[in-house]
Amino acid sequence: MITLSTSDPAFDRDFTALVNARREADADVARDVRIIVSSVRDEGDAALAAFTKKFDRHDPNETGWRIEKSEWLAAYQGLDPALRDALDLAAARITTYHEKQRPQDSDTTDDAGVRLGARWNAIEAAGIYIPGGRAAYPSSVLMNAIPARVAGVSRIAMVTPTPDGEINPLVLAAAHIAGVDEIWRIGGAQAIAALAYGTQRIAPVDVITGPGNAWVAEAKRQLYGVVGIDMVAGPSEIVVVADDRNDPQWIAADLLSQAEHDPTSQSILFTDDAAFARTVADAVDMQIGQLATANTARTSWDANGAIIVTASLDEAIPLVDRLAPEHLQLACDDPQALFDKVRHAGSVFMGRLTPEAIGDYVAGPNHVLPTGRRARFASGLSVLDFMKRTSFLQLDEAALAAIGPAAVALAEAEGLPAHAKSGRAASVTHHTARLALYAPHRSFRA
Amino acid sequence: MITLSTSDPAFDRDFTALVNARREADADVARDVRIIVSSVRDEGDAALAAFTKKFDRHDPNETGWRIEKSEWLAAYQGLDPALRDALDLAAARITTYHEKQRPQDSDTTDDAGVRLGARWNAIEAAGIYIPGGRAAYPSSVLMNAIPARVAGVSRIAMVTPTPDGEINPLVLAAAHIAGVDEIWRIGGAQAIAALAYGTQRIAPVDVITGPGNAWVAEAKRQLYGVVGIDMVAGPSEIVVVADDRNDPQWIAADLLSQAEHDPTSQSILFTDDAAFARTVADAVDMQIGQLATANTARTSWDANGAIIVTASLDEAIPLVDRLAPEHLQLACDDPQALFDKVRHAGSVFMGRLTPEAIGDYVAGPNHVLPTGRRARFASGLSVLDFMKRTSFLQLDEAALAAIGPAAVALAEAEGLPAHAKSGRAASVTHHTARLALYAPHRSFRA
Numbered sequence: 052m053i054t055l056s057t058s059d060p061a062f063d064r065d066f067t068a069l070v071n072a073r074r075e076a077d078a079d080v081a082r083d084v085r086i087i088v089s090s091v092r093d094e095g096d097a098a099l100a101a102f103t104k105k106f107d108r109h110d111p112n113e114t115g116w117r118i119e120k121s122e123w124l125a126a127y128q129g130l131d132p133a134l135r136d137a138l139d140l141a142a143a144r145i146t147t148y149h150e151k152q153r154p155q156d157s158d159t160t161d162d163a164g165v166r167l168g169a170r171w172n173a174i175e176a177a178g179i180y181i182p183g184g185r186a187a188y189p190s191s192v193l194m195n196a197i198p199a200r201v202a203g204v205s206r207i208a209m210v211t212p213t214p215d216g217e218i219n220p221l222v223l224a225a226a227h228i229a230g231v232d233e234i235w236r237i238g239g240a241q242a243i244a245a246l247a248y249g250t251q252r253i254a255p256v257d258v259i260t261g262p263g264n265a266w267v268a269e270a271k272r273q274l275y276g277v278v279g280i281d282m283v284a285g286p287s288e289i290v291v292v293a294d295d296r297n298d299p300q301w302i303a304a305d306l307l308s309q310a311e312h313d314p315t316s317q318s319i320l321f322t323d324d325a326a327f328a329r330t331v332a333d334a335v336d337m338q339i340g341q342l343a344t345a346n347t348a349r350t351s352w353d354a355n356g357a358i359i360v361t362a363s364l365d366e367a368i369p370l371v372d373r374l375a376p377e378h379l380q381l382a383c384d385d386p387q388a389l390f391d392k393v394r395h396a397g398s399v400f401m402g403r404l405t406p407e408a409i410g411d412y413v414a415g416p417n418h419v420l421p422t423g424r425r426a427r428f429a430s431g432l433s434v435l436d437f438m439k440r441t442s443f444l445q446l447d448e449a450a451l452a453a454i455g456p457a458a459v460a461l462a463e464a465e466g467l468p469a470h471a472k473s474g475r476a477a478s479v480t481h482h483t484a485r486l487a488l489y490a491p492h493r494s495f496r497a
Numbered sequence: 498m499i500t501l502s503t504s505d506p507a508f509d510r511d512f513t514a515l516v517n518a519r520r521e522a523d524a525d526v527a528r529d530v531r532i533i534v535s536s537v538r539d540e541g542d543a544a545l546a547a548f549t550k551k552f553d554r555h556d557p558n559e560t561g562w563r564i565e566k567s568e569w570l571a572a573y574q575g576l577d578p579a580l581r582d583a584l585d586l587a588a589a590r591i592t593t594y595h596e597k598q599r600p601q602d603s604d605t606t607d608d609a610g611v612r613l614g615a616r617w618n619a620i621e622a623a624g625i626y627i628p629g630g631r632a633a634y635p636s637s638v639l640m641n642a643i644p645a646r647v648a649g650v651s652r653i654a655m656v657t658p659t660p661d662g663e664i665n666p667l668v669l670a671a672a673h674i675a676g677v678d679e680i681w682r683i684g685g686a687q688a689i690a691a692l693a694y695g696t697q698r699i700a701p702v703d704v705i706t707g708p709g710n711a712w713v714a715e716a717k718r719q720l721y722g723v724v725g726i727d728m729v730a731g732p733s734e735i736v737v738v739a740d741d742r743n744d745p746q747w748i749a750a751d752l753l754s755q756a757e758h759d760p761t762s763q764s765i766l767f768t769d770d771a772a773f774a775r776t777v778a779d780a781v782d783m784q785i786g787q788l789a790t791a792n793t794a795r796t797s798w799d800a801n802g803a804i805i806v807t808a809s810l811d812e813a814i815p816l817v818d819r820l821a822p823e824h825l826q827l828a829c830d831d832p833q834a835l836f837d838k839v840r841h842a843g844s845v846f847m848g849r850l851t852p853e854a855i856g857d858y859v860a861g862p863n864h865v866l867p868t869g870r871r872a873r874f875a876s877g878l879s880v881l882d883f884m885k886r887t888s889f890l891q892l893d894e895a896a897l898a899a900i901g902p903a904a905v906a907l908a909e910a911e912g913l914p915a916h917a918k919s920g921r922a923a924s925v926t927h928h929t930a931r932l933a934l935y936a937p938h939r940s941f942r943a
Contacts, residue, residue: 134910137903144900148613151603166847167594167861172840174874188911221910257874276718276729279874283722307915342914390889394618401612401891408919409892412904415613416888428620428703428725430886440876442862443836445847446855454590457583458858464580464667465634468788469753473854 052335052356054328057366069357070373074286074315074423084240084269091244096251102241107183109216111236116252118223118234126223135224141413142193142228148415149201152434164450169442173203174279176254177437178246179231180261180271181222183212183238189225190411194418194432195261195281196229202437207231208256210246212238238263240270247274258437260419281432285423286315289407290374290396292367292389293331293382295324297403303334305380308408310351311344317355319374321367328358368392375426378407397426498781498802500774503812515803516819520732520761520869530686530715537690542697548687553629555662557682562698564664564680572669581670587859588639588674594861595647598880610896615888619649620725622700623883624692625677626707626717627668629658629684635671636857640864640878641707641727642675648883653677654702656692658684684709686716693720704883708865727878731869732761735853736820736842738813738835739777739828741770743849749780751826754854756797757790763801765820767813774804814838821872824853843872 055065090098104110127135158168177199181191192209199207209226211218213236226234235253237245243263249255259271260281271280289309293302306318322328335356339348361367364383371379375395383389386401393399397420400407411418419432446454462470501511536544542562550556573581604614623645627637638655645653655672657664659682672680681699683691689709695701705717706727717726735755739748752764768774781802785794807813810829817825821841829835832847839845843866846853857864865878892900908916 134906137906137910140900140903141907147607152615157597161593161861165860169598169862175840190907190911272722275721276869276871279871301919304915304919308913308919311913311915338915338918343912344914348915386891393887394621395885396887399887399889401889402893404894404897405890405892406919408908408916409897409901409904410888410890411916412907413900414611414890414892416615416890420888421885423722425722425725426885426887428885431888433886435881439841439867439872439874440879441839441842441845441872442856442866442877443845443847444851444856444860444862445832446851446860447848448850451850451855454586454859455855457586458855460580460583461587461636461858462854464583465636466789467754467757468790469750469757469784469794470854470857472784473747473750473754473852 052332052352052358054332054358054360056325056360057362058360066359066370066373070424072355074317074355080265080269081273084266084273087240087266088244088270088273091241091250092248099237099241099245099250102239103237106239107212107214109213114213114216114236116235116237118218118236120227123223123227123234126220127227129220130224137413138189138193138225138228141190142197144413144415145193145197145417146201149198149417149434152198153201154435154438154440163453164447165454166445167443169440171438171440173205173438174257175204176206176208176256177204178256178259178278179207179209180238180242180259180263180267181209181211182263182267183214183219187211187219187222189221190418191262192222192225192231193229196226196231198417198432198434199260199437200230202434204437206233206254206256208233208235208246208253210235210237210242212236212242238267240266243267243270243274247278260432260436262419279436281419281436282421282425282429284419286317287312288317288319288376288422289378289380290319290321290371290376291380291382292321292364292371293327293380294322294364294384295327296384297327297382299327299330299334300338301406302331302382303338305406305408306331306335306356307338307342307348307352308406309378310356311342311348312351314347314350315355316351318352319357319359319376321359321361321364321371323361323363325360328360332358364389365392371396375421375424377420377422377426378410380405380407395426397421397431498778498798498804500778500804500806502771502806503808504806512805512816512819516870518801520763520801526711526715527719530712530719533686533712534690534716534719537687537696538694545683545687545691545696548685549683552685553658553660555659560659560662560682562681562683564669564682566673569669569673569680572666573673575666576670583859584635584639584671584674587636588643590859590861591639591643591863592647595644595863595880598644599647600881600884600886609899610893611900612891613889615886617884617886619651619884620703621650622652622654622702623650624702624705624724625653625655626684626688626705626709626713627655627657628709628713629660629665633657633665633668635667636864637708638668638671638677639675642672642677644863644878644880645706645883646676648880650883652679652700652702654679654681654692654699656681656683656688658682658688684713686712689713689716689720693724706865706878706882725882727865727882728867728871728875730865732763733758734763734765734822734868735824735826736765736767736817736822737826737828738767738810738817739773739826740768740810740830741773742830743773743828745773745776745780746784747849747852748777748828749784751852751854752777752781752802753784753788753794753798754852755824756802757788757794758797760793760796761801762797764798765803765805765822767805767807767810767817769807769809769812771806774806778804810835811838817842821867821870823866823868823872824856826851826853841872843867843877
């Protein structure tokens with residue numbers, strides 16, 4: 052953990068180093084993933100079975116490629132009732148929030164007589180990646196599958212590795228609640244390749260979303276274009292902006308809620324009070340020891356944690372924008388005033404009573420959010436990731452006469468005679484257009 | 498050019514081959530691009546100058562790195578008046594269409610007392626790639642820069658290669674009209690890398706859009722994640738669905754308007770009349786010879802063109818969906834009836850008087866559209882590509898009491914104790930929450 056102060060003469064240099072620090076995997080992963088992807092593309096299920104034997108230590112030809120729906124239902128029915136209620140509440144709230152994201156179609160006719168608009172359609176098939184092992188989270192199933200379902204996707208195929216053949220029943224129960232259609236016992240870069248290209252058993256999908264390790268993220272990046280993807284995901288991160296009238300134990304817990312995710316996660320506190328900064332640092336150290344996830348949290352906090360003391364909370368906001376954090380907590384009396392100045396953040400948690408962990412599970416907004424400064428240009432997962440827009444045009448004779456000649460002039464200037472002819476052909480029989488049409492179409496270069 | 502008929506027993510096999518035919522560049526390009534990208538990332542302007550000397554045959558240290566705004570203005574003022582009017586009309590119509598794409602923010606408080614919503618912000622800086630040489634199109638400048646401007650982007654940096662130092666004044670004039678802020682005389686994969694990482698002279702951007710050759714497209718794909726990109730662009734394509742009551746010369750011109758773009762472009766006609774199919778094929782052969790772009794159009798039509806005879810126009814639509822074409826023309830009396838059945842297309846041109854070329858220039862919708870079957874999951878360029886969404890939450894005591902315990906239960910079930918503590922900490926002091934809080938939080942696995 053580093054402590055910085057904006058009053059320190061070296062602050063700019065040190066903060067820039069913090070902003071630019073890379074916490075993501077590198078070249079070797081890319082090479083390995085290229086080999087895996089091309090093997091699955093060329094050999095299909097045979098390659099998939101071989102990689103599953105190698106990495107997950109079971110043979111899907113023996114353990115079964117698919118997990119049947121009866122098993123999901125059994126997992127759901129076997130849930131502790133309080134947990135089932137919690138998952139049901141989360142699913143209902145996530146559904147309500149995402150239903151408001153459905154985009155509007157448009158269809159208008161303008162003064163020139165040109166009908167123009169845009170129509171949204173759902174994609175046909177979505178692939179959802181859910182990690183196995185340590186990070187087998189039912190909340191990830193809800194957060195990925197529900198937006199696809201709300202978008203109107205016909206087929207949701209989930210893949211999840213089952214190391215040594217084992218599966219987390221919570222994940223199956225969440226798939227049941229979220230309306231998933233298929234679950235395949237595969238994972239890693241090989242599962243992403245299978246979803247993108249299809250294999251003998253698995254039909255290809257159009258969009259792949261969901262969290263994963265560095266290999267999964269790299270496979271999605273390499274296959275972007277063959278399929279749509281949600282984003283390139285990196286380690287999780289939180290920035291907390293807090294004054295001294297917060298309980299330091301709460302703020303410490305909020306910082307640790309990211310640190311415990313992964314050794315590469317990052318937690319940063321901005322505060323306008325140096326004494327409060329020290330108290331929180333002490334509280335973090337005290338709490339870490341009590342966590343079952345202590346090792347991960349300790350590594351993350353030591354390597355990537357930061358406490359930054361500013362002259363005021365306002366001074367923190369331009370610095371927060373440079374970090375463009377995945378999660379931003381504004382723990383103060385008037386969070387709206389600060390939020391109004393924020394430009395780059397994935398999701399914002401306002402006030403002293405809105406811990407980020409609430410947003411991870413039950414509040415409604417998606418917890419799949421841009422990491423690694425990508426909130427500069429990217430958004431959290433939404434219904435839009437599972438839909439696409441078709442624009443359309445319809446002209447009548449008058450409309451063609453009004454705008455056709457300009458198109459012809461531009462096509463000729465660009466040296467595209469068939470474009471010009473196409474634009475002209477349609478207008479040539481109409482007297483209204485004839486005048487404009489036979490005006491000399493001078494090329495700019497002539 | 499191949500001719501298929503749905504009545505042929507081998508149709509399914511032949512059509513599937515057509516759908517799966519790849520017209521895009523391959524592995525060698527990826528390797529070359531990796532080398533270029535890492536050189537520019539590590540060496541900045543020096544690498545950029547070296548690649549520009551090698552590929553564009555001029556040294557930007559001598560010819561100048563930037564093109565000054567005074568030159569853009571001179572180019573605009575020097576335009577043929579008819580062409581200037583055409584560009585101004587196009588810019589005005591494109592602006593109007595894209596202004597309607599600005600997304601709505603949301604901010605509501607639900608029955609549980611949870612305030613939740615989403616706010617859209619523009620990205621800060623956009624990079625626009627405009628090809629030089631044969632494909633130096635002013636329309637591309639308008640189609641890329643105007644959506645960024647409408648989104649509210651603060652800085653639009655355009656890059657365009659100037660082979661042998663030469664620049665197309667039409668492109669400069671369009672940059673003046675569209676409100677571009679900077680123009681750099683660089684191109685290729687090296688220009689994409691410079692925009693993504695920044696160099697000593699060029700500040701980095703957040704999103705890169707614009708058409709380019711295989712190297713440019715591959716560089717964008719490799720740098721996706723470092724920056725946002727519009728999409729992975731491939732060769733242009735058109736599908737025309739036409740009955741026999743169209744002028745075959747018009748349909749031939751429409752097909753050729755894509756064929757002339759590039760040898761890898763693709764033009765496909767679906768018609769329900771075999772005699773009309775033959776007439777159009779003859780008209781294409783006749784018109785090609787008259788084009789200044791004859792060589793390109795001939796290569797494209799011979800290698801990738803297709804005419805497909807169906808029993809009815811309705812029968813064509815599911816086949817069109819499998820192609821998910823960039824451009825779809827529905828040249829018949831009731832195009833709406835067909836359009837209602839289309840799921841996958843980038844842009845649709847309805848009726849006999851709406852040639853695709855109109856949409857390339859002046860109609861208003863964007864001409865940057867998904868190619869290579871990507872309309873299955875991708876949309877045309879829009880204002881949304883230059884904006885991103887921040888979700889937000891705000892809870893009070895009652896709201897936290899209502900949904901906090903469910904979050905705690907899920908966090909504990911996922912084995913994330915700091916998440917649970919973070920959710921619990923905030924609710925611990927409130928009597929309303931205490932009851933729920935101290936209920937046993939049973940882990941599913943326990």
